[in-house]
Amino acid sequence: MDVAATAEAVARASYGKLVAFLAARTRDVAAAEDALAEAFAAALAEWPAKGIPRTPEAWLLTVARRKLIDAARRRQTSVEAEPTLVLIADELVDAADGDAPIPDERLRLMFACAHPAIDAGVRAPLMLQAVLGFDAAAIGSAFLVAPATMGQRLVRAKARIRDAGIPFRVPEAHELAERLDAVLEAIYAVFTEGWADPAGTQPSSRNLAEEGIWLGRLIATLLPEAPEALGLLALMLHADARRHARRSAAGEFVPLAAQDPARWDRALIDEAEALLLRASAMRAPGRFQLEAAVQSAHAARRLTGKTDWSAIVQLYDALLAITGSVVVAINRAVAIAETRGAAAGLAELEPLADDARLAQYQPYWAARAALLARAGNAAAAAAAYQRAIGLESDPALRAFLQRELLHLHDVQPDLT
Amino acid sequence: MQVLLLMYQDEKAMQKLPREEYGKLHGAFMAYVDALKKARALVGNHGLRPTSEARTVRKDAVLDGPFAETKEQLAGYFLLEVPDMEAALGWAKRHPSAPYGAVEVRPVWT
Amino acid sequence: MQYLLLIYTNEKAMLSAPKEAASQMMGAYAAYTEAMKNSGAWLASNRLRPTTEATTVRNPDGRKSVLNGPFAETKEQLAGFYLIEAPDLDGALSWAARCPGAAHGSIEVRPVWTV
Numbered sequence: 001m002d003v004a005a006t007a008e009a010v011a012r013a014s015y016g017k018l019v020a021f022l023a024a025r026t027r028d029v030a031a032a033e034d035a036l037a038e039a040f041a042a043a044l045a046e047w048p049a050k051g052i053p054r055t056p057e058a059w060l061l062t063v064a065r066r067k068l069i070d071a072a073r074r075r076q077t078s079v080e081a082e083p084t085l086v087l088i089a090d091e092l093v094d095a096a097d098g099d100a101p102i103p104d105e106r107l108r109l110m111f112a113c114a115h116p117a118i119d120a121g122v123r124a125p126l127m128l129q130a131v132l133g134f135d136a137a138a139i140g141s142a143f144l145v146a147p148a149t150m151g152q153r154l155v156r157a158k159a160r161i162r163d164a165g166i167p168f169r170v171p172e173a174h175e176l177a178e179r180l181d182a183v184l185e186a187i188y189a190v191f192t193e194g195w196a197d198p199a200g201t202q203p204s205s206r207n208l209a210e211e212g213i214w215l216g217r218l219i220a221t222l223l224p225e226a227p228e229a230l231g232l233l234a235l236m237l238h239a240d241a242r243r244h245a246r247r248s249a250a251g252e253f254v255p256l257a258a259q260d261p262a263r264w265d266r267a268l269i270d271e272a273e274a275l276l277l278r279a280s281a282m283r284a285p286g287r288f289q290l291e292a293a294v295q296s297a298h299a300a301r302r303l304t305g306k307t308d309w310s311a312i313v314q315l316y317d318a319l320l321a322i323t324g325s326v327v328v329a330i331n332r333a334v335a336i337a338e339t340r341g342a343a344a345g346l347a348e349l350e351p352l353a354d355d356a357r358l359a360q361y362q363p364y365w366a367a368r369a370a371l372l373a374r375a376g377n378a379a380a381a382a383a384a385y386q387r388a389i390g391l392e393s394d395p396a397l398r399a400f401l402q403r404e405l406l407h408l409h410d411v412q413p414d415l416t
Numbered sequence: 417m418q419v420l421l422l423m424y425q426d427e428k429a430m431q432k433l434p435r436e437e438y439g440k441l442h443g444a445f446m447a448y449v450d451a452l453k454k455a456r457a458l459v460g461n462h463g464l465r466p467t468s469e470a471r472t473v474r475k476d477a478v479l480d481g482p483f484a485e486t487k488e489q490l491a492g493y494f495l496l497e498v499p500d501m502e503a504a505l506g507w508a509k510r511h512p513s514a515p516y517g518a519v520e521v522r523p524v525w526t
Numbered sequence: 527m528q529y530l531l532l533i534y535t536n537e538k539a540m541l542s543a544p545k546e547a548a549s550q551m552m553g554a555y556a557a558y559t560e561a562m563k564n565s566g567a568w569l570a571s572n573r574l575r576p577t578t579e580a581t582t583v584r585n586p587d588g589r590k591s592v593l594n595g596p597f598a599e600t601k602e603q604l605a606g607f608y609l610i611e612a613p614d615l616d617g618a619l620s621w622a623a624r625c626p627g628a629a630h631g632s633i634e635v636r637p638v639w640t641v
Contacts, residue, residue: 387447421609421610520532
């Protein structure tokens with residue numbers, strides 16, 4: 001019996017649940033993580049000799065609770081800690097007897113992580129650490145933040161949760177939609193950070209896109225009547241379905257328009273469509289459902305051989321009205337170019353030209369370049385491609401943009 | 417705030433890059449510098465000639481090759497315009513840290 | 527012709543040097559820089575913040591990695607540098623990831639010492 005493998009399996013499956021259970025009761029995420037880390041260490045030390053317990057989760061929580069008590073004693077805080085720790089003991093007795101499963105508090109933990117009092121930039125990292133057990137270095141790498149800095153931000157965020165008394169609670173109906181949106185945004189941020197490594201070619205590092213989908217599935221399971229949660233999962237599954245089509249056999253980047261639908265994952269698309277259908281039946285449209293609907297329209301090419309760009313324009317109209325997002329405006333301009341021509345698309349991009357945020361936003365320049373090329377303005381297109389290339393950090397995407405720039409020269413050889 | 421981005425590469429591997437690859441990489445570097453300029457972020461940038469052309473001054477000795485000790489760390493730099501390597505070495509020897517550390521002299525691609 | 531002088535010192539020793547020795551050194555640096563400027567040779571110079579404040583970025587195949595600390599690969603050599611103006615470290619890391627060199631090697635990000 002491989003104790004290490006079993007402990008590893010329990011860790012992966014239950015880590016978030018165990019952190020959530022303890023944190024929801026003590027309101028102290030950091031203390032919960034530390035106590036659990038010690039509990040896992042104890043498991044690796046004792047299970048080989050004593051055997052794997054009948055209810056491993058309860059065993060781990062019992063040990064973790066003891067560590068929490070020890071820590072409280074060392075800090076000489078006992079008055080506040082005691083009542084909660086006593087409560088935990090009672091629940092654990094039931095769980096250890098096999099009478100009751102450990103309650104799943106992950107939803108409450110996720111709402112705490114995405115609480116308005118928590119800085120927006122640290123919500124996704126916090127979720128990755130508290131629910132999935134990522135360390136600060138891995139999270140830092142993903143979000144391009146120095147590990148030490150990320151570590152500090154996480155420590156501060158968890159301290160905030162503890163000291164500001166941020167509740168571990170699923171919000172009341174009147175604020176649920178807004179608060180849920182923050183949770184979904186954080187999950188989507190996890191997913192999109194993982195998107196640059198579409199093949200997940202690094203087996204030792206966990207693929208963030210997969211983790212984003214895992215979190216999306218979790219929240220969709222825990223809140224099945226929340227259409228935006230279903231919408232987010234549908235959106236991520238649609239994108240994930242195209243993962244392998246995004247790379248040619250030679251490892252080059254393949255844009256959506258050039259992808260072979262035969263390489264899209266049918267099962268994932270079907271699952272996404274089913275989710276979108278369920279969500280739309282609830283008649284509460286929102287940002288993620290609309291984004292998923294756009295992806296659904298793209299996926300329809302596998303059936304019809306064409307893309308319904310008018311439908312996509314309408315969806316982006318609705319999205320722009322809801323979000324006012326510059327990113328949506330760019331995508332909308334590209335869609336309009338498909339229905340009304342490159343000049344019309346460029347006209348939509350014009351008002352965005354002065355937005356300071358776009359000066360360093362590669363997709364804006366790439367979109368501009370493509371439209372300028374189609375409008376026949378090769379010189380301006382070349383300059384825009386140059387900007388996009390200089391701003392892109394993904395080597396495969398950069399190489400693709402460089403090829404597009406080269407094509408311009410093929411078409412207009414006297415271009416400098 | 418001003419920040420220095422120090423670019424490290426495997427020289428040998430870079431020298432072996434096929435011409436087409438190299439051309440693309442060069443294009444990418446040009447675009448990158450352009451982007452930095454447009455963002456008004458670039459203060460200066462320089463490519464360095466390879467380590468085979470480097471010399472290192474320690475106390476008064478001049479050694480062939482780049483700095484290669486683990487006990488010392490990069491603390492600063494000077495960029496200078498002089499007629500030749502001899503003159504550059506002259507400045508390197510005069511640096512107050514030369515007796516206590518090391519000063520590597522590297523020709524810059526112009 | 528342009529040359530780069532890279533100054534290497536033992537950081538720990540520098541930080542623990544007695545006040546008098548440290549200020550003597552600062553005086554020597556100032557005089558040196560002055561002399562170089564007067565000769566017309568000076569183009570640029572900067573003191574760097576210590577390696578404890580360095581961050582190293584690698585970006586092979588789009589898999590970004592950000593590590594605390596200075597560059598430390600023995601197979602790679604210093605090939606060039608960019609001196610940039612950034613609002614904060616995150617902004618600097620963003621530029622480091624975009625550098626085409628990040629895909630083939632390492633970019634060490636070191637704040638410059640402001641007087």
